[in-house]
Amino acid sequence: MMKRTILFAALLALLVALPLVSSNPAHLNLAILVLMAAQLGVAWNILGGYAGQVSLGHAAFYGLGAYTSTMLLLNFGLNPWLGMLLGGVVAAALSLGFGWSCFRLKGHYFAMATIAVAEIVQIVFTNWDYAGGAVGLTIPMGERGWGAMVFADKAPYYWLALGLLALTVGATWAMERSHLGYYLRAIKDEPDAARSIGIDIARYKQIALALSAFFTALGGSLYAQKELYIDPGSVLSTALSIKMALVSILGGVGTLFGPVVGSVVLTTIEELTRAAFGGSGRGTDTMIYAALIVVIAVFYPSGLIGWWRERVRHRKARRAQLAANAEVAA
């Protein structure tokens, strides 16, 4: 345990120091994208992994976060740090309605209902003139610095993304060890048994959803502050919802660091293929990305972390077998 803590601290220190070592803006940008997607995956995982409710509509919360902080900033000059927090609160509050309309459904039905809810949110924002409609909203480059959460160079965004990821992972870690974590595991694995011992299933699913929505919205606000421009296509699209689920599934659902591993692999491949083939405009990059999704889904259904654990277990078993054989031979 001690060894693991030291290793973890060293890794974190290395990550924090990264922008000081590499000054290549392209590398830094990739790192930011990896961190941001990882954070969304970790947030999605609270509901999708731990509570076992597969949402394909999380872009709704992401968009709510981005729009809340941006609209408060543009209309009332509210500080984006506060706006970010409020965005999270708004998303968590509206997730009550989301849960109310979707939690009665199971499996495929739930997944499809979440797509429908997110699609409705997207249609509303596309046609809502006060929120910029289909054109979107632009945050003017005014005051810069940590107070305004607007920066001229990339490094501060990197630290923000890293900090947000650490916060989300920390919250998930705490949740895993709390009563909520045990209840969620019980609900996911043995819903009938959980109900029979008096666990209020609907309530704990709802708490997981609100937490998940809150952290997803924080990611949306960060995106708005980084890009200084949002529109329904960039913060509310179904493709975004899918990406959040995908990084978790690739890494391993219901594991603390699964989504982080998933994002490192998926986002890197996505960006590298885009850089290599995206210019042709012929969809080569999308094809590679998609083929990869299919291969992963078909051959590694338990994700990379699950696959790795299984490999380690196999190797241990074989070593034990070999040792036993050697003993018999001697």
Next chain:
Amino acid sequence: MTAEILLQTLASGVLIGLIYALVAIGLTMIFGVMDIVNFAHGEFLMLGMYSAFWLFALYALDPLLTLPLTVLMLFAFGMLLYKLVIKRIVAAPMLSQIFTTFGLMILLRGAAQFLWKPDFRSIENTWVSGSVKLFGIQLGQPQLAAGLGAIVVTWGVHQFLTRTKLGAALEATAADKEAAQLMGIDSHRMFALAWGIGAACAGAAGVLLATFFPIFPEVGANFILIAFVVVNLGGFGSVTGAFWAGILVGVIEVMGGLLLGPQYKLAVVLVLFLGVLMFRPQGLMGKA
């Protein structure tokens, strides 16, 4: 609002609804037989449209003439996709199933863009162009032909399921896989058949649409969400349910567009969908 406009809207709703029904029938069949939601279903429709387009552009063959050929091609493609990919995820967790078909969706869109460029294309001056006046309402001939074609194909599928031995085997597998296996029905063969028929139905819908709808790699996105709604309302796995639900959704969509503006027509359908899911999770016509 005059009665004429209302009637006109109703008629166009029914016609587009017939296309929705045809797309949804394939989806509901795949779901009913093997419990997998096919996110790539709209892409079968897209492939059907391109097939009609190229046969028209290269050989000047009318889409209505090449319909059987496209249906055969898509049938083979659906079976092939099952044998190559889907077969491996029959027993996989739901998440892997969702992402397999989702990945196929993006893959097929990417492939279409790679092969045929992202441009919008259209087929003009076919056998059915212009419009006719029927009972005082103006109806586009391509739409009318598409609606009739959809009825014919749906009727054919229904006949196949209810009148042939193979169709009965498929229905038996959908009802109880294990029992059907005990009777000597090979599940994998039935699954492949469902994918073949599903793809063929969506391909047929694509051909019928191609005479009045733009053709582009992402065109399936316009239909998949609606198809999900139709499948849900009609009850998962029910072909007859999907047929009536398709028409209902088509009518509600155009009526919603008429009352609230065309930008909200999808939202109207989705709200209705959520409402029905909440009170009748088994669908409007599904059994409890």
